[in-house]
Amino acid sequence: MRVDHRTAPLLVLVGVVSVQFGGAFAATLVPRIGTTGSVLLRLLFATLILYAAARPSWRGRSRSDWVTVGLFGLALAAMNTSFYASLAHLPIGVAVTIEFLGPLTLAAVLSRRPRDLVAVLAAGLGVALVSGAFDSAWDRFDKVGIAFAAIAGAMWAAYIVLSQRTGRAFAGLDGLALALVVSTVLVAPFGLTTVDRWTWQDVALGLGIAVLSSVLPYSLELVALRHLAQRVFGVLLSLEPAVAALAGFVVLSQVLDAAQVAGMALVVTASVIVLGAQRGAAGVPGGAGPTGPTGPTAPDPTIAPG
DSSP: OOOOOTTHHHHHHHHHHHHHHHHHHHHHHHHHOOOEEEHHHHHHEEEHHHHHHHOOOOSSHHHHHHHHHHHHHHHHHHHHHHHHHTTTOHHHHHHHHHHHHHHHHHHHHHOOHHHHHHHHHHHHHHHHHHHTTTTTGGGGGGGHHHHHHHHHHHHHHHHHHHHHHHHHSSTTTHHHHHHHHHHHHHHHHGGGGGGGGGHHHHHHHHEEEEEEEHHHHHHHHHTEEEOOOEEEEEEEHHHHHHHHHHHHHHHOOOOOOHHHHHHHHHHHHHHHHTTOOSTTOOOOOOOOOEEEEESSOEEEESOOOO
16 A cells, blocks of 8 residues: 555554554453563563664663663553553543543643643543543442553653653664663563463463554554654544544443543543644654654654553
């Protein structure tokens, strides 16, 4: 297929679908080998594949560069671990919607436009609906899962900021590859405690999740962003909560109620308003880091939770 400004959006959509279905499959792995074991498998395989592609140099780096990469790797580890922990307690559509508030708020704050701040308040209302804050049976919602999803959102925002700093300090994929090494090392001591529960099927599923959540969407978005305006990219990323709900329904048979669907619609609409207007300075949430994994305006969605 020839890639141009007309076909590039399709590649981004395929990447979004890939990330969220990867997250849905991860939700099937977490109950079997635990949160940290699942995160370790994903990060390990993503690191091996992207490190082989980037072949980053370890020499000639300043202390400041290593601090930046270390913090970036820490954010990656914390973001993925908290998100996977939320999947043990919440439907994936709910988890992604709550998590999405983090990067959305960051983008609105950076834009400093009153309209964007109002949109984030509307998104906050949407998250309240999705999480059941107005439901008479509030106790049926897992507050631990909500807390983990909120932490994942905060870490996603930190990831965006640190990805930009890494992109300025490192060429190409070097910074992302090195940060993945750091995140894998940080998660390994905890993830390896679950290794006695791993089967070959679990390892194969971990490889598939790494490809779906990191390698495939990164590759697609990297190509698409050469032909795509940031505004269009931001709007397409705004569909992630809805796609996550679809993945939860198809893979996990998770069904959201009417109030949760309405809340998700509010979040998606707010995201379109905020991210669809981004033209430069403010950063869009998420994407694989691909946007050139650490570009100043579009941090990497492929490594993002999912």
